[in-house]
Amino acid sequence: MTTTERTGLVLSGVTLRLGDGDSVVTALDHVDLTVAPGELVAVVGPSGAGKSSLLAVAGALTIPDEGTVTIDGQDIATMSSRARAAYRRDHIGFVFQSGNLLPALTALDQLRLVGTLSRRRADDRDPAQLLADVGMAHRADRRPHQLSGGERQRIGIARALVGRPSLLLVDEPTAALDRARSHEVVQLLAKETKQTAVATVMVTHDHDVLEHCDRVVEMIDGRLSAG
């Protein structure tokens, strides 16, 4: 981490085609996107426009057919599957729809689990402190089924931040929440993005919460334009 400068996420000319043979769909069509550290960028657009594909490519889950993906100056599109898993573990945080927490774990253990994924995690944030930062210290012993949707999402955000990621990818964080909770969750994302200087990309359908974002881009048919 000492040798890499924090430059955030840079996608340039990224093209991703899905399917094969006659039914090839261009999910991403020469997408360029730069997200600076500490910047919260919202990606909006209709279903099937390629928002999830954007997350998949930026999050090193999929390799694009064309273009480059760099995080803090490192090209992740050329890595092996195993190296990408390790890279995700050490540098990328994911926040999933409705939290996607593990049913067997308490709120605190959801965060502690991250530390078990690899052996050297000296840099990690303290799970209990982080849980307090997202306002969930009083829920530390609860399991997901004992928590509300907003609480689950806060814990999901905290879990994504344990490893001090360079890039935070957020998939429809407010899909299951009412308006008040949605605002709270996105405000929390905005606050953490600033405080931890992480480059955050949030995919959402929810136009109500865009006011908290630094920038909004719109995705239609695999193409990206300023929203």
Next chain:
Amino acid sequence: MFLALRELRFARSRFTLMGSVVALIAVLMVLLSGLSSGLVNDGVSGLQRLPVTAFAFDAGTKLDSAFSRSVVDADQVARWREQPGVQDAAPFGTMLVNTRSNRGVPIDLALFGVEPGSFLTPTAAEGSGLGAPDGLVVSRTALDAGLRIGDVLTVDRIGTRLTVVGVTADQHTFGHVDVAYLPLAAWRRLHAGVGPGEELRTQQADQATAVAIRGDGTIDLAAGDAAAGTSAVTKETSYGASPGYTAETSTLTLIQVFLYAISALVVGAFFTVWTINRRHELAVLRAMGAARRYLLRDGLVQALVILTASIAVGVAGGAGFGGLMGGTGVPFALEAPAVTFASLLLVLLGLFGAATAIVRVAAIDPLAALGGQR
């Protein structure tokens, strides 16, 4: 392990259910193991305890009836004694008789005729050893049937009277019948059907069932057979000549094989469903950067914990059950090596079943973590 152990605790009702199936299989496994050791003891412990390397039967005797049909003579014994690698050879006689004791106890005995002083002579733990012309040294188990030292047994039809003079330290049975050792001379008279006061024909005076051979591993059985006109088999092979032995052991082995297969399938099926249930969860973990190895190890730890715990419970339960069977006449003998081996086999097969299910984890695409919970 972090996740594996917490999941075990969280989904304990599901794991307990599966574990109790495995525990019941382990109980059954222990009972079958005890029954099969017990039957082996009942069938051939008399032969097992003989300090014999091989038996030579008369040439051409079929193994399954060798102990009742073969007849060898002194000449064949002498020839075997001269074979290289043979330390000793002695005539050995077997026959089954029905007797009745002077206290009215009917008892069937497998009479082992041996020459007093030969290497086949049993040691008596109580009473005196072999020596008296009509003296029997009986298996310890005959005491359970109602015999006592000093009892006089009358052999049915022939009318010969035999006296119990000693008892062996442990179980000596042959074909589920208690063994009684007696001097070969007395055995020859009984085998020829010669009653008290009648004369044994000279031709029968040096006969026995088989040549009992003691030696090191270098005995060439084929060469000995050629020299003595016998067909020799190792002691272990001769067990097959004990009445019912092969049928009993193969039946039990078949049941045990099925049991092992069932346990592997049960565990495999459970972990298949469990893994499929957790597909989305595992995809989330993969997206978070968990290595495949991490997830595979986690699954195997779960399987190992469940298997060892439930098999330990099952073995304890089976041993408890087996203890209750003692003294009921059911041939049951728990032998630590056999039970340990069977338990390890159950664990290994269970792990194999679980592993075939858990390798699906490796195929889970972390992309599935994106989008709604399906």
